[in-house]
Amino acid sequence: MARPRSFNEQDVLLQVMQIFWKSGYEATSLSDIMRETGLSKSSLYETFGSKRELFLSSFEVYRQMRMRTLNGYLTSQPTAMASIRYFFMMILEHARHQERPFGCMSCNEAVELAPHDEEVHRLVERDFQGIEDALAEAIERGIRDGSVPSGKNARALARHMTVAHHGFMMMSRSRADIRRLEDTIEVLLMLLC
Amino acid sequence: MARPRSFNEQDVLLQVMQIFWKSGYEATSLSDIMRETGLSKSSLYETFGSKRELFLSSFEVYRQMRMRTLNGYLTSQPTAMASIRYFFMMILEHARHQERPFGCMSCNEAVELAPHDEEVHRLVERDFQGIEDALAEAIERGIRDGSVPSGKNARALARHMTVAHHGFMMMSRSRADIRRLEDTIEVLLMLLC
Numbered sequence: 001m002a003r004p005r006s007f008n009e010q011d012v013l014l015q016v017m018q019i020f021w022k023s024g025y026e027a028t029s030l031s032d033i034m035r036e037t038g039l040s041k042s043s044l045y046e047t048f049g050s051k052r053e054l055f056l057s058s059f060e061v062y063r064q065m066r067m068r069t070l071n072g073y074l075t076s077q078p079t080a081m082a083s084i085r086y087f088f089m090m091i092l093e094h095a096r097h098q099e100r101p102f103g104c105m106s107c108n109e110a111v112e113l114a115p116h117d118e119e120v121h122r123l124v125e126r127d128f129q130g131i132e133d134a135l136a137e138a139i140e141r142g143i144r145d146g147s148v149p150s151g152k153n154a155r156a157l158a159r160h161m162t163v164a165h166h167g168f169m170m171m172s173r174s175r176a177d178i179r180r181l182e183d184t185i186e187v188l189l190m191l192l193c
Numbered sequence: 194m195a196r197p198r199s200f201n202e203q204d205v206l207l208q209v210m211q212i213f214w215k216s217g218y219e220a221t222s223l224s225d226i227m228r229e230t231g232l233s234k235s236s237l238y239e240t241f242g243s244k245r246e247l248f249l250s251s252f253e254v255y256r257q258m259r260m261r262t263l264n265g266y267l268t269s270q271p272t273a274m275a276s277i278r279y280f281f282m283m284i285l286e287h288a289r290h291q292e293r294p295f296g297c298m299s300c301n302e303a304v305e306l307a308p309h310d311e312e313v314h315r316l317v318e319r320d321f322q323g324i325e326d327a328l329a330e331a332i333e334r335g336i337r338d339g340s341v342p343s344g345k346n347a348r349a350l351a352r353h354m355t356v357a358h359h360g361f362m363m364m365s366r367s368r369a370d371i372r373r374l375e376d377t378i379e380v381l382l383m384l385l386c
Contacts, residue, residue, distance in 0.1 A: 024305060026219040101308055110367035111304045112217065115294055124367050132373070153380075159373050160380035164353070167360035174303035174317050180325070180352050187346075187353035191380065 009047060010061075012037050016048075017058035021105045024112050025055055056119070062105045063127050070134055080142030081192060084135070084161075088185045091165070095172035095181055103173025107166050132162040139192070148192050157191055164188050202240060203254075205230050209241075210251035214298045217305050218248055249312070255298045256320050263327055273335030274385060277328070277354075281378045284358070288365035288374055296366025300359050325355040332385070341385050350384055357381050 015037050019028050030051055034041060048054040073087040074080075095101065102108075106127040113120040136158035142148030168181055208230050212221050223244055227234060241247040266280040267273075288294065295301075299320040306313040329351035335341030361374055 022308075024219070026217070027305075103304065103308075107363055108304050110363050110369075111296065111301050112220075114367035115215075115296075121368060125369065128364070128369065156376045156380050160357070160377040163360035163364060163374070163377045164357055165360070166363045167356035167358070170300055170303050170359045170363060171321070171356060174307035175314060176303075176318065176321065181356070183349045184353040184356045187349050187384065191384070 007037075007039065007043075012039065012047075013058050013061045016054055017062050017105070018102075020055055020058055021062060021102045021108070024108055026112065056123075059105065059109070059120075059123060063123070063130075066104070066106075066127075067130055067134070070131065074134055074138045079145050079147035080138050081147030084138050084142065084192065085189055087138075088168075088188065091168050091172065092178065092181055092185065095168070095176070095178055101173055101175050104166070104169035107169045108173065110166070128162060128166075131165060132158050135161045142192070152192065160191065161188065200230075200232065200236075205232065205240075206251050206254045209247055210255050210298070211295075213248055213251055214255060214295045214301070217301060219305065221248075249316075252298065252302065252313075252316060256316070256323075259297070259299075259320075260323055260327070263324065267327055267331045272338050272340035273331050274340030277331050277335065277385065278382055280331075281361075281381065284361045284365065285371060285374055285378065288361070288369070288371055294366055294368050297359070297362035300362045301366065303359070321355060321359075324358060325351050328354045335385070345385065353384065354381065 016033055019032055019036055023032070028051075030041060030044070033039075033044065033051075033054070037044070044054065048057060070087065073090050074083050077083040077086050106124050109120055110124045110128075114124045115121075136154045139148055139152065139154035139157055143150050143152060143154065164184070168185075171181060209226055212225055212229055216225070221244075223234060223237070226232075226237065226244075226247065230237070237247065241250060263280065266283055267276050270276040270279050299317050302313055303317045303321075307317045308314075329347045332341055332345065332347040332350055336343050336345060336347065357377070361378075364374060
């Protein structure tokens with residue numbers, strides 16, 4: 001009879017996600033994961049499969065967690081416009097968090113794996129589409145609640161904001177000067193006025 | 194007496210740059226570089242130093258080449274506004290070039306090495322600053338030649354365009370749907386009207 005597992009799979013995936021998010025796929029070794037989680041190679045393989053499968057599972061944990069956070073920000077304020085501003089202000093907060101400048105895991109994998117890995121390419125595309133859809137929905141809500149002028153093209157603006165989001169996240173990860181990001185968020189929000 | 198070298202150092206650096214640009218630092222092995230350049234390990238070490246030194250030299254070749262191209266685009270058209278549009282149209286052209294979706298080497302290294310490598314962090318920052326300065330200069334030129342309305346904040350707009358540039362390059366590298374990029378370039382250029 002197999003002994004019951006003495007660890008919570010979801011907790012382990014959260015730990016593993018942090019490692020891949022921080023260091024990327026290639027630079028993360030199985031030894032790093034074993035050291036960080038305290039689990040043996042056989043426990044990891046038995047429960048989660050290969051390094052690649054572990055990566056894909058933790059990437060999915062990231063995607064779900066981030067979409068919840070993003071949707072939370074985008075509905076946090078009295079108006080949609082204020083919520084969109086809050087979402088971008090939170091990006092600045094993230095960039096200021098100097099001990100943890102991991103950026104966006106999907107953006108990181110857009111650079112690292114998506115160029116040559118079909119499965120990761122599709123996952124990154126799906127996540128980027130999710131960000132765009134959430135922003136488009138918020139802009140449309142803003143048009144309805146009167147905080148965004150009517151006549152704005154919600155889809156085109158959401159696409160632009162998604163591209164800008166990726167740029168912010170890349171600069172945040174590379175520890176860019178925050179003042180540069182502050183300026184540019186104000187320019188971005190002018191598009192909604 | 195040492196035999197004369199039978200290869201051109203600059204040509205080799207251009208080849209090596211392509212490999213690092215495409216695959217990043219970690220995923221590139223010395224064997225990849227030997228296979229691609231046809232040079233032996235000892236020739237490479239003797240001429241260029243370690244893998245890291247080879248990377249830094251080829252990154253500098255990239256930076257100089259890209260700044261020349263960028264400055265060329267930004268002065269290619271009768272007005273500064275038309276030149277800025279041309280610059281972003283060239284980003285779309287690059288993204289359509291499906292066989293070679295390498296993105297921007299500085300953006301790639303902003304994700305891969307800059308978070309934990311001080312020297313690469315400084316090189317990436319310098320390159321991003323160079324892009325911002327070139328765009329700010331073009332916008333100021335546009336205000337002088339009448340193609341951009343006076344009263345625009347050239348520096349803030351250039352910063353936003355630099356962030357958008359990084360987002361475009363990331364999406365281009367991850368083989369994103371080009372239509373999404375087309376929409377968003379039009380939104381970006383509206384900021385200059």
